[in-house]
Amino acid sequence: MSAESDATERTTVRTYVPAYQKAEWAEHADELDMSQSEFVRTMVQAGRSGFETAESESSVATDDNGTGEEAGSADETPGVDGLKDRVQDILADGDYYDWDDLVAELTDDIEERLDETLQELQSDDRVRYSGRHGGYVLDE
Incomplete structure (x- = not known):
C-alpha cells in the first residue's frame, strides 16, 4: 500500500459517551456547520496538539499479557469496552432503572x-x- 493511500484511507472509530454529551456535541457541530464525525475528529486533533509524543507514549501501559494494549477499565467483557463505566454513568443520576431501561440506555x-x-x-x-x-x- 502506498503512503498516499495510507493518508487518505478512512476507517471507523467508535466511542461511547453519555446521551447528554452526544447531544451537546451534536448541537455544537450544528452551530459550526460540521458533521458530528468532523466535529469529533477536529476536537480530538485540537486536544492532541497540547500533548508531546513522549507523554503520549508513557501513558500506554502494558497489559497482563504483555501486548502493549492500554491499561484501563477492569471490564474484561470481550467486545464491550467500558461497559461498567457506561452503566455507572447512567445510574449516576440517582434514578432507578429496570433491566429494559438499562438496555435501552445502553443501546439508544x-x-x-x-x-x-x-x-x-x-x-x-x-x-x-x-x-x-x-x-x-x-x-x-
Missing part, C-alpha cells in the same frame, strides 16, 4: 449507528441491499 444509538454504517458501506460499494432477497449482503 445503535439504530442510528447501524444506519450510518450501512450507508457508508453502500456508498463504498462494499455492501448492497437486495429487495428481492429482503436484506443486506457483501458486494463482492
Whole structure:
C-alpha cells in the first residue's frame, strides 16, 4: 500500500459517551456547520496538539499479557469496552432503572449507528441491499 493511500484511507472509530454529551456535541457541530464525525475528529486533533509524543507514549501501559494494549477499565467483557463505566454513568443520576431501561440506555444509538454504517458501506460499494432477497449482503 502506498503512503498516499495510507493518508487518505478512512476507517471507523467508535466511542461511547453519555446521551447528554452526544447531544451537546451534536448541537455544537450544528452551530459550526460540521458533521458530528468532523466535529469529533477536529476536537480530538485540537486536544492532541497540547500533548508531546513522549507523554503520549508513557501513558500506554502494558497489559497482563504483555501486548502493549492500554491499561484501563477492569471490564474484561470481550467486545464491550467500558461497559461498567457506561452503566455507572447512567445510574449516576440517582434514578432507578429496570433491566429494559438499562438496555435501552445502553443501546439508544445503535439504530442510528447501524444506519450510518450501512450507508457508508453502500456508498463504498462494499455492501448492497437486495429487495428481492429482503436484506443486506457483501458486494463482492
